[in-house]
Amino acid sequence: MIDELAHFLLIAEHGTFTEAARHAHLTQPALSASIRRLEERVGSRLLSRGRHGATLTASGAAFLPRARATIAAFEDGRRAAREIEGLEAGEVRLGAGATVCTYLLPPIVAAFRRAHPGITFVLRESTTDEALDGLARGHLDLAIVTTKGGERWMTDELVLIAAPGTCDPLSAPFVTFRPGATTRQLVEKSFPDARIVMELGSIAAVKENVRAGVGVALVSRHAVADDVARGRLMIVDDRRTPIARPLRIVHRGHDRLPPAALALLEMLLSRRASRAGGTRGRARPR
Numbered sequence: 582m583i584d585e586l587a588h589f590l591l592i593a594e595h596g597t598f599t600e601a602a603r604h605a606h607l608t609q610p611a612l613s614a615s616i617r618r619l620e621e622r623v624g625s626r627l628l629s630r631g632r633h634g635a636t637l638t639a640s641g642a643a644f645l646p647r648a649r650a651t652i653a654a655f656e657d658g659r660r661a662a663r664e665i666e667g668l669e670a671g672e673v674r675l676g677a678g679a680t681v682c683t684y685l686l687p688p689i690v691a692a693f694r695r696a697h698p699g700i701t702f703v704l705r706e707s708t709t710d711e712a713l714d715g716l717a718r719g720h721l722d723l724a725i726v727t728t729k730g731g732e733r734w735m736t737d738e739l740v741l742i743a744a745p746g747t748c749d750p751l752s753a754p755f756v757t758f759r760p761g762a763t764t765r766q767l768v769e770k771s772f773p774d775a776r777i778v779m780e781l782g783s784i785a786a787v788k789e790n791v792r793a794g795v796g797v798a799l800v801s802r803h804a805v806a807d808d809v810a811r812g813r814l815m816i817v818d819d820r821r822t823p824i825a826r827p828l829r830i831v832h833r834g835h836d837r838l839p840p841a842a843l844a845l846l847e848m849l850l851s852r853r854a855s856r857a858g859g860t861r862g863r864a865r866p867r
Contacts, residue, residue, distance in 0.1 A: 582622070583651075584615065585616070586619065586648045586651055586652055587605070587652060588601065588605055588607075588615045588619070589616060589628075589641075589644075589648055590645075591604050592612075592616070593628075593637060593641070596634040596635060596636075597634040597635055598613065598635055616628060623640070623644060625638075625644075626640060627641035627644055628641055629641075646717065649717055649719065652719055653717070653718065653833065654833075656719050657719070657722075657833070657837050657838070657839055660672065660839040661838075661840060671697075671699070671700045671701070671839065671840060671841035672701040673700060673701075673703070673722055673723070673839070673841040673842045673845045674703040674705070674715075674721045674722045674723070674842070675702075675703070675704050675705070675721065675722065675725070675845065676705045676706075676711065676712035676715050676716075676724045676725070677704070677707065677712065677724065677725040677726070678706070678707065678708065678709070678712075678725070678726070678762070679758075679762075679783060679784050680737065680764075680784060680801040680803060680804055681725050682704060682706045683785075683804070684784075684801065684803040684804050685735075685803060686704065686725075689848060689849060690704065692848065693844075693845055696844075697841065700841045700844075705721065707724070708761045708762055708763070709728055709763055710761065712725075712726050713831065716831060716833065722832060722839065722842035722845075723830055723831070723832050723838075723842055723845065723846060723849075724830070724832070725828055725830055725849075726828070726829060726831055727827060727828060727829070728829060728831065729829075730829065730831060731829035731830050731832070732829060732830045732831075732850065733827065733829055733853065734829055734830050734849060734850070734853045735827075735828050735853050736825050736826065736827050736828070737801050737802070737803065737825075737826045737827075737828055738826070739799050739801055739822065740799070740800065740802050740805070740817075740822050740823050741798070741816065741817040741819050741821075741822045742788075742791055742797060742798050742805055742808075742809075742814045742816055742817065743791060743814070743815055744791060744792055745812060745813070745814070745815050747794065747815075750797050750817045751817065751819060753796045754775075754776040754777065754795075754797075755778065755798060755799070756777075756779040756781065756787050756790045756791055756795055756796045756797070756798045757775075757777055757779070757780060757781070757787065757799065758780065758781060758787065759780050759782060760780070763826070764799060764800065765780075767799060767824055767826070768799050771799070771821045771822075772799070778796055779795060784800065784801075784804050787800060788800070788804065788805065788808060788814065791814060792808070792813055792814060799822070799824070801826075802823065830850070832846065
């Protein structure tokens, strides 16, 4: 049954029996037979074949998220059993945004690796939507995201920054992240008239361009604590900031986490904070 579900997901992902068979290392007749067995068990037609490939029927679309959840649960169980039996050291897979990956997680990841040197650690920088999709597909064990649900971890504060000496930062254009990033959404919500002149993929690139005087940016206070202390950036006084951004840890349930992921979750929760750290001082625009 697990194989049939996996074959169904491959067809849904790749859109054709030909591509799915190649990825499954099966002949097309064998893949077709697998799907027929699955449809017989489900009692409904799940896929429709056409000249341009395979598409999900209405039943198939309804079945798809349940199939993904079943595969994810099976993989969780398989990994947990092997870890407990000592057949492998274990693995933990975590997804989080750029600020969390760059400024909040490194000391925790280092401490976790010292405590559990045999565990493979995979950290993926992701948007909230990408991380939640990774959880649903079973590609991630934990996600630190800015969404409802999950377990509260800490509150991040976003502040407006500019290069020291910027004459009128409140009228300056914005340097920000690509569409889909949480910070970009907050810029569009809190600064609806903002003129965006740069869309970048990393916090380091955003800060470097702000330091060069290209514009202002909305970023986590954690990300600029050192720069402000060194006088390389200033925090701009603005009635719309700081913006509190709750960070939450999302997973599929404590009882469904493999031992390695559960150990990391416990470490993360033991280090949660109620508010953002970093410098609390502000520099007023000149």
